Amino acid sequence: MAAKTKSRTRHYAMVIDTNRCVGCWTCAVACKEVNNEPLGYWWNRVLTTAPNQSTSAKPPASPNIDVPYGVYPNLELAYLPVACQQCNDAPCVKVCPVQATFRRDDGMVLIDYNRCIGCRYCMAACPYGVRVFNWGGHEYAPGGTVGYGKDYYVDGRLVFTPYRPKGIVEKCTFCVERVDVGEKPFCVESCPLGARVFGDLDDPDSEVSKLVNEGGAEQLQSDLGTDPNVYYLPVARRVPGES
Amino acid sequence: MSTATTALRGKAARPAGPIRLWYTALVLVMAWxxxxxxxxxxxxxxxxxMRDVVSWGLYIFTFAFFIGLSAGGLIMASSAEVFGIKALKPLSRLGVLSAAACVCVAALMIIPDLGKPFRVINIFIHPNWSSPLVWDILIISIYFVFSVVDLxxxxRHVKEPSRWHTTVRVLAxxxxxxxxxxxxVTAWIFGLQISRPWWNTSLMAPLFVVSAILSGTALVTLLALAAERWGGFSLPTETRRWLRGFILVSLLLDLFMVGADYVTMLWGNVPAAKSAIDLVLPNGPWSWLFWSEWVVGGVVPLAFLLVPALRRTPGSLGIASVFAILGVYAFRAELVVVGFVNPLVQYPPGNAVGTYNPATSSFQMIGRYHPTWVEYGIVLGLTALFLTIVTLGYEALRLRGSPPSGPGPAAHGDEPGGKAMALGGEVV
Structure with a gap:
């Protein structure tokens, strides 16, 4: 498979600055629109967390979003936008029995909609819970679909289609159809706070390279060894009373 | 030896009512x-x-359960040869028949779980060798072919023991x-996944082997008891003792391993493992699985196998088998469902479920799962298919053998030939 793929010299990555995120869900809604996600689908979502927590570190304060952690007046609140982490060593790629999920050599993990058999093993294997399955066809919000709106192929493989086939798994594509023509993923474009940075890790002068190499950006659940290409800048906080 | 003619012969020889009723019931359930x-x-x-949070359910744990059930027969038939346990020889053919039927039904159980069942051929066109699922399908196919050949x-060995003896030993x-x-390999589908602490233990493979021997032996015991009751099969006392021993030892080992896993998770305070075990232990939402596993599938069968007063009750072996099988099924359900219910992401709002219902949230933090009539219908239909294969096979292979000591309760003189008795004759 790798031999047939055209060599790409980039290595895409995203850095999300949790200092800037206010939990407005604009990225999640923008993602839903540009990718024509049917009702009940969220490729991208914003979790309510305490600052600097990995995704499975401590029990939630509440089942509801926007509820702070702690006891008044010592409350804390942060947000963690989570979509596909585009892992370099992706468990979903390893378990897919038919090589429908594959990693392009610029770091994008994509799904071949024409090959997926719908076994959902990838959903069992993903530690971030970012994959969605099409349980019953496509049902859209009134007003129809917007966004990219046409099929997109990578090396002859269908990796995006606006009207979703029933019975296959899908997820965030890093907006491959936008990135391939030099645009940024739509969540990066739409974030009102500029909390998301997208770029090429192989270019040492790019902003993502600097944030990853010098800015202290971290990966989610890095102990699992999945080596995601999505990084998070920790919340820098100063606690009163401490030096 | 065609199935139809043998079935006809069987009908002519025995009261046709019950068996016809049995087949009618099975066909109705399969049609459903x-x-x-x-x-x-x-x-x-x-x-x-199923939804995005609990994305595997009844199909997958019933699949894993049937894979386990297929163990008993083949392991018993092979043990009879490899370890020279003569008392298990009368069960060889029944065991291998049940193994073939189980593994066939298990493979079919995956089909309704697929979103695109007609693309299943892709597994053979584009196999991904790092996927345990591909290896599992490979070994399932090998196992099925092997069981049929072994059967x-x-x-043939029954008719010409001297000629086929070496082959039987080699196959064993x-x-x-x-x-x-x-x-x-089936255990590794789950056990290798780093994403879910509930699954990610090296104990998974040995645990699957042991629970498979337990449920498989219990199943062969039940089939043999049913065959003895209704089909003129004979189950010598010595064979019963061996079955009892197999079930007892594998049950104790099974509970030991599950318990060791619980202790490992409980002793630590790793949040993702702790929240999983809390779902199962008493007071958790899935504690009924815990009770099914430890009391229904643990204490009760152990009592019927060990306590002298209970042990002497007629049918204690059958009762213990039924409960042991229920316990293993509960273990499989617990393994799969709790692995998914336990939140991967412990922050609100959790994961999207993938379908829209105006009355409820599109997100779940702790997964919920209630199988629907469709899932129950398909699983029951495939279980009926298993029973059909076993019943037809039992008739077609003429497994009804007269016991070595005196005629059995259902020996109606419809023996297809004296040769069939050779099976029983081997026991002594």
């Missing part, structure tokens, strides 16, 4: 299962109770490791 599957194909997997050889030596590999 097929109807449910057709409905599921039209509606999509939205017809099931054929055992059948291949069968034992094949069976162990089958259960290990």
């Amino acid at each position: 299962g097929l109807a449910a599957w057709i409905y599921e194909l039209r509606v999509g997997l939205a017809a099931t109770g 054929y050889v055992l059948q 030596y291949i069968g034992l490791p094949t069976a162990i590999l089958l259960h290990s």
Whole structure:
């Protein structure tokens, strides 16, 4: 498979600055629109967390979003936008029995909609819970679909289609159809706070390279060894009373 | 030896009522299962109770359960040869028949779980060798072919023991490791996944092997008891003792391993493991699985196997088998469902479920799962298929043998030939 793929010299990555995120869900809604996600689908979502927590570190304060952690007046609140982490060593790629999920050599993990058999093993294997399955066809919000709106192929493989086939798994594509023509993923474009940075890790002068190499950006659940290409800048906080 | 003629012969010889009723019931249940599957194909997997948080359910744990059930027969038939346990020889053909039927039904159980069942061929066109699922399908196919070949050889062996003896022995030596590999690979579907602490333990493969021997032996015991009750099969006392021993030892080992896993998770305070075990332990939402596993499938069968007063009750072996099988099924359900219910992401709002219902949130933090009639229908239909294969096979292979000591309760003189008695004759 790798031999047939055209060599790409980039290595895409995203850095999300949790200092800037206010939990407005604009990225999640923008993602839903540009990718024509049917009702009940969220490729991208914003979790309510305490600052600097990995995704499975401590029990939630509440089942509801926007509820702070702690006891008044010592409350804390942060947000963690989570979509596909585009892992370099992706468990979903390893378990897919038919090589429908594959990693392009610029770091994008994509799904071949024409090959997926719908076994959902990838959903069992993903530690971030970012994959969605099409349980019953496509049902859209009134007003129809917007966004990219046409099929997109990578090396002859269908990796995006606006009207979703029933019975296959899908997820965030890093907006491959936008990135391939030099645009940024739509969540990066739409974030009102500029909390998301997208770029090429192989270019040492790019902003993502600097944030990853010098800015202290971290990966989610890095102990699992999945080596995601999505990084998070920790919340820098100063606690009163401490030096 | 065609199935139809043998079935006819069987009907002519015995009261046709009960067996006809049995087949009618099985066909009705299978038809219901097929109807449910057709409905599921039209509606999509939205017809099931699975959603994005609990994305595997009844199909997958019943699949794992049937894989386990297939163990008993082949391991018993092979042990009879490899370890020279003569008392298990009368069960060889029944055991291998049940193994073949179980593994066939298990493979079919995956089909309704697929979102695109007609693309299943992709597994053979584009196999991904790093996926445990591909290896599992490979070993399932090998195991099925092996069981059928083994059954054929055992059948020939009955008629010409001297000629086929070496082949039977060779197959036994291949069968034992094949069976162990089958259960290990099935365990690795779950056990290798780093994403879910509930699954990610090296104990998974040995645990699957042991629970497979437990449930498989219990199943063969039940089939043999049923065959003795209704089908003129004979189950010598010595064989019963061995079955009892197999069930007892594998049950104790099974509970030991599950318990060791619980202790490991409980002692630590790793949040993702702790929240999983809390779901199962008493007061958790899934504690009924805990009770099913430890009391229904643990204490009760142990009592019927060990306490002298209970042990002497007629049918204690059968009762213990039924409960042990229920316990293993509960273990499989617990393994799969709790692995998914336990939140991967412990922050609100959790994961999207993938379907829209105006009355409820599109997100779940702790997963919920209630199988629907479609899932129950398909699983019952495939279980009926298993029973059909076993019943037809039992008739076609003429497994009804007269016991070595005196005629059995259902010996109606319809023996297809004296040769069939050779099976029983081997015991002594």
